[in-house]
Amino acid sequence: MEKNIKFILNGKEVEVTVHPVKTLLKVLREDLGHTEVKAGCEQGECGSCTVIIDGKIVNSCIFPVGQAEGSSIITIAGLCKEGELHPIQKIFIEEGAVQCGFCTPGIILAVKVLLDRTLSPGDEEIREAVSGNLCRCTGYSKIFSAIKKAAVYMRTKK
Amino acid sequence: MKKTLSKNNFHSVGNSVIRNDVIEKVTGTAKYIDDYKFGDMLYGATVRATVPHGNIKSFNSALALKIDGVIAVYTYKDVPGKNEVPFILNDYPLLASDKVLFHGQAIALVVAKTPEIAKFAAKKVEVTYQELPAINDVHQSLKKDAVKIFGNDNIFKRYDIIRGDAENVFEKAAVVVEGKYTTNYQVHAYLETQGMVADPQPDGSIVIYGSMQCPFYIHDAIVHILNVPQNKVRIVQTTTGGAFGGKEDVPSIVAAHAALAAYLSKKPVKIIYSREEDFQAMSKRHPSYIEMKYAADKKGKITAAQVRYILDGGAFSTLSPVVLWRGAVHAAGPYNIPNVKIEAICAATNKVPCGAFRGFGQPQTTFANESLIDELAVKLNISPLELRRINMMKVGSRTATGQKITRSCGLEKVIKQVVQKSDWNKIYLSPEKRTGTIRTGIGIAASFYGVGLGAGGKYLDRAGSYVQVQKDGTVIIAIGNTELGQGVFTVISQIAAEMLGCPYNFVRVLKTDTTRVPDSGPTVASRSTLMSGNAVRNAAGIIRLRIDKMVLEMLNVKSGAVKSNGKNYFLSSDPKKKVRYQDVVKKCYGKRINLTSNGWYAGEDVTFSQETGQGNAYYTYSYSATAAIVKVNTETCEVSVEKLVSGHDIGKALNPQLCEGQIEGGVIQSLGYALTENLIIKNGIMLNPSFAGYLIPTSSDIPEIIPVIVEEPYHDGPFGAKGLGEPPMITPATAIANAIYNATGWRTDKLPVTPEVLLDIKKHLWKKI
Numbered sequence: 013m014e015k016n017i018k019f020i021l022n023g024k025e026v027e028v029t030v031h032p033v034k035t036l037l038k039v040l041r042e043d044l045g046h047t048e049v050k051a052g053c054e055q056g057e058c059g060s061c062t063v064i065i066d067g068k069i070v071n072s073c074i075f076p077v078g079q080a081e082g083s084s085i086i087t088i089a090g091l092c093k094e095g096e097l098h099p100i101q102k103i104f105i106e107e108g109a110v111q112c113g114f115c116t117p118g119i120i121l122a123v124k125v126l127l128d129r130t131l132s133p134g135d136e137e138i139r140e141a142v143s144g145n146l147c148r149c150t151g152y153s154k155i156f157s158a159i160k161k162a163a164v165y166m167r168t169k170k
Numbered sequence: 171m172k173k174t175l176s177k178n179n180f181h182s183v184g185n186s187v188i189r190n191d192v193i194e195k196v197t198g199t200a201k202y203i204d205d206y207k208f209g210d211m212l213y214g215a216t217v218r219a220t221v222p223h224g225n226i227k228s229f230n231s232a233l234a235l236k237i238d239g240v241i242a243v244y245t246y247k248d249v250p251g252k253n254e255v256p257f258i259l260n261d262y263p264l265l266a267s268d269k270v271l272f273h274g275q276a277i278a279l280v281v282a283k284t285p286e287i288a289k290f291a292a293k294k295v296e297v298t299y300q301e302l303p304a305i306n307d308v309h310q311s312l313k314k315d316a317v318k319i320f321g322n323d324n325i326f327k328r329y330d331i332i333r334g335d336a337e338n339v340f341e342k343a344a345v346v347v348e349g350k351y352t353t354n355y356q357v358h359a360y361l362e363t364q365g366m367v368a369d370p371q372p373d374g375s376i377v378i379y380g381s382m383q384c385p386f387y388i389h390d391a392i393v394h395i396l397n398v399p400q401n402k403v404r405i406v407q408t409t410t411g412g413a414f415g416g417k418e419d420v421p422s423i424v425a426a427h428a429a430l431a432a433y434l435s436k437k438p439v440k441i442i443y444s445r446e447e448d449f450q451a452m453s454k455r456h457p458s459y460i461e462m463k464y465a466a467d468k469k470g471k472i473t474a475a476q477v478r479y480i481l482d483g484g485a486f487s488t489l490s491p492v493v494l495w496r497g498a499v500h501a502a503g504p505y506n507i508p509n510v511k512i513e514a515i516c517a518a519t520n521k522v523p524c525g526a527f528r529g530f531g532q533p534q535t536t537f538a539n540e541s542l543i544d545e546l547a548v549k550l551n552i553s554p555l556e557l558r559r560i561n562m563m564k565v566g567s568r569t570a571t572g573q574k575i576t577r578s579c580g581l582e583k584v585i586k587q588v589v590q591k592s593d594w595n596k597i598y599l600s601p602e603k604r605t606g607t608i609r610t611g612i613g614i615a616a617s618f619y620g621v622g623l624g625a626g627g628k629y630l631d632r633a634g635s636y637v638q639v640q641k642d643g644t645v646i647i648a649i650g651n652t653e654l655g656q657g658v659f660t661v662i663s664q665i666a667a668e669m670l671g672c673p674y675n676f677v678r679v680l681k682t683d684t685t686r687v688p689d690s691g692p693t694v695a696s697r698s699t700l701m702s703g704n705a706v707r708n709a710a711g712i713i714r715l716r717i718d719k720m721v722l723e724m725l726n727v728k729s730g731a732v733k734s735n736g737k738n739y740f741l742s743s744d745p746k747k748k749v750r751y752q753d754v755v756k757k758c759y760g761k762r763i764n765l766t767s768n769g770w771y772a773g774e775d776v777t778f779s780q781e782t783g784q785g786n787a788y789y790t791y792s793y794s795a796t797a798a799i800v801k802v803n804t805e806t807c808e809v810s811v812e813k814l815v816s817g818h819d820i821g822k823a824l825n826p827q828l829c830e831g832q833i834e835g836g837v838i839q840s841l842g843y844a845l846t847e848n849l850i851i852k853n854g855i856m857l858n859p860s861f862a863g864y865l866i867p868t869s870s871d872i873p874e875i876i877p878v879i880v881e882e883p884y885h886d887g888p889f890g891a892k893g894l895g896e897p898p899m900i901t902p903a904t905a906i907a908n909a910i911y912n913a914t915g916w917r918t919d920k921l922p923v924t925p926e927v928l929l930d931i932k933k934h935l936w937k938k939i
Contacts, residue, residue, distance in 0.1 A: 047205035048198025050411075052361045053445040057861035059363055088198035101196040102500030103189055111835065112655030113195030114361040120196060139869045146861065148359050148412050149655045149840030150831060152872045156845040 018056070022090030032078025036070075037061045037098045039077045040087065048088045048117055052146070062118030063087050069125050069144070088117035093126065099163045099169070102126060105106030107158035111149035119145045123159050131167040133159070179738035182667040183889050186827035190679070191653060191658040192407070200409045203380045205363040208438035211367070212241055215288035215441070217295045218451065219270035222520040222854025223319070224299035226268055226277070234280055234294040239287040241435055244279045252396030255423050256390055262486035262523065263321065264395055264426050269528055270299070271319055271485035272521055273854045274450035276423070281431045281439060284491075289444075292544045293631045304520035304854045306457060308482040311517040315408075319485070320518040327491035327516050329498045331783035333572050334509030336465075339474035343607045345464030347546045351462065352539040353921040355849040356455035356525040356527060356842075358927045359866045364452060365442040366425045368432035375402040376429055381410045382421040383652055384692035389684045391422035392429045395754060407682040413654040414839070415526035415718075418694050420452045449859030453488055453525030454849065455480040456516070456535035458497075461543050466470055470550050470560045474509035475570070476504040477534060481516040483546050484523035490516045495626045496695075497531025499571055499778075499787045503539035504581055504618040505558075506567035512783075520854050526694060528836065529899040533843060540615035540904040544911060553598070554908070556588060558616055563793070569618075572784040575674065578892065579884035580819025581793035585616060587878045592797035592815040601915035608803050610812075611913025615904035616795040620788030621884075621893035622697040625778035630770040631697070633690035635705035637666060639713060639765035643752040645670065646679045647706060647931065650690020651698040652682045656895055657828035658698045664824055665703050665888050669710035671717065671734025672751050687768075687875025696893025699824065701771055703888035716765065720758050774886060790884045793819040794897040795929020796837065798905035802913040807928035809910055811841055812873075814902055817878035821892035826879065829894055833877035836898020844869045844903035848922050 021044065028043050037054070038166045040046040040063070051071055052060030054075035063072045064086040091098040097105075100123050110116050119142055126133055126141035133141065138159050145156065178184035194200035205913055225712070231243035246253045246265040255262045266277045278295055290494050305311045311324045315334070318324060321847035338637035340346060359897040382388060385405040392403045404894070405425070410417065424441055431439040458481050465474040479501050483490040500512035547557040564582060567575045597612045604611070623631045636648040653659040663677035680686065692701065718732040721739045731742035740748035777785035781867055799813040816837045823829045846865040858864050885889025903921055916931045 037490070050202070050362070051204065052363075053861055054447060055860055055862065058361060058445075080514070088196075091195060097193075097196065104194045105197050108186070108189070108831050110189070110192050110195050111657070111831060112361065112410065113191070113200050114202065116195050117198040139872070142511040142869045146359075146866060146868060147360060148361055148414070148839070148866060149835045151834035151836070151875060152867075152869045152876045153834040154831060155840075156872070 017081050018080060019075055020084040022140060029062060029075060033076045034077040036072040036077045036080055040072060046087055046089060050114055059118045059122070060115055062145060064125055067121050067125065067128065068109065079100050086118060086121065088101050091120065099165050100127065103162040103165060104158045107154050107161060108159055109150060109154040111157040115145055115147045119147065119155060122126065123162065127163055127166060131163050172568040180414060180668050182664045182732065183824045186825055187660065187664060187674050189657050189828065190663055191659060192384040200620050202362050202411050203367060203408045204381060204442050206367055206408065207368065208369055211438040211440055212281050212283060212435055213281045213285040214287045214428055215285070215292040216276045216427065217276040217280065217292045217297065218268065219273055219277055220931045221270065221299045221581065222273045222303050223302045224270055226270065227298045227300050228265065231278065231298040233296065234291040236856055237287060237291045237294065239283040240291045241283070243279045244431060247463065249430060250397055250717055251395045255426060256394045256840065257419055257488045259326065259487045262488065264423070272918065273863045274522060275426065275485065276451070279427055279431050281435055285442065291473040300467040306519065306854060308480055308519055310519050313502045316712060319520060320635040324518045325515055326487040326518060327494050328513040329495055329783065331498055331510065331570055333511040333570055333784060336474040336476050336509040339509045340465050342477065343473060344468045345466045345502045345549055346463060347542055347549050349538065349542045349545060351460045351541060351919050351921060353458045353534045355457050356847055357449060358416030358527060360412030363443040363445055363448040364421060364423065364424045367440045368428035369438040370432045370436055371898025375404065376433060376590065377404045377406060378425050379406045379408050380425055381417055382407050382423060383413045383417040383654060383694060385652065385682055385684050386650065386689040387692060388422050388425045388725050391426045396428045396429060396433055400695055400872040405684040406473060407652045410654050414528045415457055415530065415694065416452060418526040418692060419926050420525060438703055444857045450522065453523050455527035455786040456483065456493060456524040456534065460535065460537045460538035462543055464546050466546060470552050470557050472505055473700065475507050477501045477512045479512065479514040482519050482524065484519055484521045486523040488523050488525035490524060492524065492533040493893050497535045499620065500532050500618065501535040501539065503543060504563045504616050504793065505561040506563055507570070510570040513569060521851050522856065528839065528896050530695065532619065532900045533840065533903060536615060536617050536900050537904045537907065538885040541835055541907060544908050545917065552671045554614060554755040557593065558585060562616065563618060570786065571778055571787045573786045578790055578821060578882045579793060580880040581616065581618065583880045584793050584819050585795045587880065588614065588795045588797045588815050588817040591876050591878060592799060592813065594797060596798060601912055604913055606807055608860045609802050609913040610799065610801055611911070612795045612797060612799050615908060615910050617897065617900045618791045619795050619897045619900065621790050621792055622700055622773055623691065623695050624788035624790065625776040625785070628776060630691040631701065632770070634687035634702035635702060635709045635767065635769035636687055637668065637706060637709040637713060638789060639755055639766055641759050643672060643676055643755040645672060647677060648683070648686035649679065649702040649706065650682060650687045651693040656832060657825065658702070659829060661699055661824045662702060662706050666706050666710045667736065667806060668794060669707055669714055671714065671736065671738050671739055696895040696897065699886050700893055703891065704771035707888050708771055709767040712767040713765050716763050717752050717754055717758065718843040720754055720763065721749055724754065724757060751938050789886065790892055792892045792894065792897050796901040796905040798902060798909040800906060800909040800913055802910055804914060807925040807932060809845055811873040811906055813874045815876040816898055817880060818894060818897055818901060819880040820894045821884040821887050822881050822890035823879045823888060824891050829879055830877040832894050832900045835877045837875055837902040838867050838872065840899050840902035841871065841906065843921060844906040845922055845924070848924060850876040891913040907913060
């Protein structure tokens with residue numbers, strides 16, 4: 013049975029009328045037009061559909077939308093402030109950490125959660141932070157260096 | 171802009187400029203095929219075979235058609251043109267008619283109002299089979315009494331390459347080594363699954379949008395199956411989420427399915443594969459079985475190589491003939507060997523068809539030849555480096571096909587730098603001197619790589635371009651190659667900016683569209699920089715001549731060489747005499763000068779003959795070597811790769827940062843191939859079609875990667891460039907296998923070398939003792 017479900021999406025309150033077990037991924041893409049959230053496997057394995065829910069990274073492809081009631085959700089579209097790229101986005105560009113781009117929104121969100129927690133992440137913390145996000149193009153090398161550089165940049169800007 | 175490699179006299183090429191498709195990718199606004207919606211759009215789902223080999227006894231779609239929201243179910247009977255996907259041999263039916271040859275083969279298409287309904291209804295289509303005995307492996311396929319599933323011998327293709335008299339040399343050789351090697355499947359595992367939208371037009375034409383490498387292949391396929399004129403079909407690439415060869419040939423199937431459904435229903439139709447479907451139905455890297463022999467004199471000079479190279483092609487041939495050819499031509503390794511005998515066979519089995527995958531047959535042959543070179547070094551009691559140094563290709567060497575290397579050969583420099591940057595001399599110890607539970611090892615593997623299609627696809631090795639300078643000086647470019655994430659649009663923009671004399675960020679490359687430039691061949695074989703790069707160089711060069719004439723006029727000089735720094739043109743002889751780029755463009759428009767041109771490039775001639783197996787196979791070769799440093803736990807047999815140093819002679823790095831990206835990405839795919847990527851097909855059924863069961867490297871598996879670039883310019887390449895996309899995938903897996911041997915003395919003849927495989931080798935050695 014369909015239900016009214018309310019949550020905050022990128023800072024704005026939204027309401028959808030859908031079946032509560034529909035995945036958050038499908039609701040975001042199909043009902044709300046947020047195609048920046050990508051479907052890579054729909055089995056909770058690749059992390060392309062990553063969103064941030066109340067500060068935590070979640071695979072939206074296996075997350076029933078009913079559980080999102082009342083929560084605050086951030087997609088990659090919520091990262092730019094007034095058209096200005098987030099420092100993580102800027103540094104991913106500079107470091108060449110993007111190739112096909114399909115995993116990129118999810119990885120940047122996973123990095124945001126890491127850097128919200130600490131601006132001095134160790135190598136293992138960095139690997140751990142994006143270990144749920146598969147990337148087949150880059151070999152992760154430039155992603156690691158972008159994360160390190162973003163942490164330094166955000167630490168010194170604070 | 172940052173670091174450049176060699177001294178760089180260019181304002182655009184050679185610099186690590188920011189890629190030009192990146193803002194939309196970091197903001198999530200880039201549109202991949204599943205992000206497009208069309209009014210009235212319908213959705214397609216595929217009915218697939220549930221047995222590996224069988225005659226179709228009955229087909230019943232009545233139940234599916236009753237489901238609310240289902241529009242139609244289409245079968246082979248509905249195909250207006252030919253019911254075959256045109257690859258090389260045309261043996262692959264678009265939809266199965268009377269029999270199926272693999273579990274997962276497409277039989278029918280369900281079209282419905284939502285993707286969920288289409289997928290649900292596809293499961294409700296009832297197909298019954300008379301099951302037939304299935305061929306599960308390639309050895310079975312080649313037996314005389316085997317069931318025949320292709321022709322009268324199950325052989326898709328066979329090549330023989332014979333140079334000198336290898337058999338005679340083996341009889342008399344001082345030292346002979348031989349080995350048998352097997353490699354498993356590899357799955358592309360691009361993050362965006364296959365997907366297409368077909369949009370029928372009122373004038374009877376059709377437009378296809380989708381995730382693809384080769385729009386012109388798809389164009390040919392649609393014409394073939396719909397039986398429409400070529401000018402009624404238009405293919406447009408959408409932002410593509412990774413490809414690696416997996417979107418070379420098989421998107422023709424997905425696109426042709428969508429096109430058929432759209433043509434018949436007269437509505438736009440979208441087909442997006444689930445991850446499981448993508449695993450089960452799309453092509454894979456061929457499993458291989460290779461018997462290899464080297465003969466050498468006492469000093470380590472290799473005198474002969476003999477290879478029997480067998481690929482498991484799966485149920486249909488797709489691109490198997492050319493994958494086989496590339497592997498065969500390179501199978502003796504990057505060495506100067508006077509006597510070579512190579513026998514290459516690709517045969518059919520009742521499993522998912524194999525096709526193109528980065529490396530294209532070479533990762534398999536490299537595993538055989540580079541493992542055996544190490545064995546030869548052991549037998550000769552010299553270091554693996556020394557043996558390679560004695561035999562490696564240099565200018566003046568000849569390949570297995572008798573091609574003389576006359577230019578641009580940087581293998582020696584590559585090996586030297588890789589050795590130095592891996593601290594080889596500090597780390598290398600022979601295996602018997604290694605002790606302890608966890609042992610370090612270092613290994614190397616080298617390769618050469620024919621850039622482009624060469625004689626394997628001679629008539630396809632050309633490319634067109636279209637360059638237009640707009641009134642404000644910005645530039646629009648169309649090419650026939652596709653952006654897959656590798657960064658070719660960026661490199662093309664750099665080449666155009668360099669040639670025209672404009673800033674790099676003035677250039678925009680349009681999404682690839684078959685109506686903009688003539689058939690420019692596929693985006694494969696590390697050919698885009700060379701082919702489309704030269705085509706753009708050609709077009710921009712024509713425009714530049716007109717610009718230079720105007721510059722001289724504006725400077726009031728009759729003649730002289732005009733140069734550019736990307737902002738201004740100036741006289742070479744008097745750099746103070748200069749004019750702004752945009753002012754010159756404005757003046758040209760004012761004087762009605764055409765600042766638009768088409769460009770064209772065709773590769774140099776190649777002479778390889780199929781009959782003799784001899785001749786020039788490619789115009790030029792890229793050279794590579796990788797050193798791997800590993801730690802092996804001799805109790806658990808787990809392998810941890812600590813460092814990969816991968817060196818590549820690519821002629822000229824037009825964008826060093828993008829080149830590093832290609833190297834780093836390729837070596838990690840190869841690391842997965844070496845250790846963890848293990849697709850299992852049992853009795854024709856794939857057992858692990860998911861990322862949970864098929865393990866590609868994650869961020870936790872990544873060693874230190876040191877990319878090394880060597881520049882031995884190729885005179886006919888754009889600014890000396892050769893190609894780089896595929897080579898990084900070729901050597902690392904074997905370097906890792908050789909490093910494992912160096913750590914433990916355990917020689918694997920199988921990839922992937924999982925802990926179970928190593929444990930087996932360990933037990934076997936134990937028994938011997």
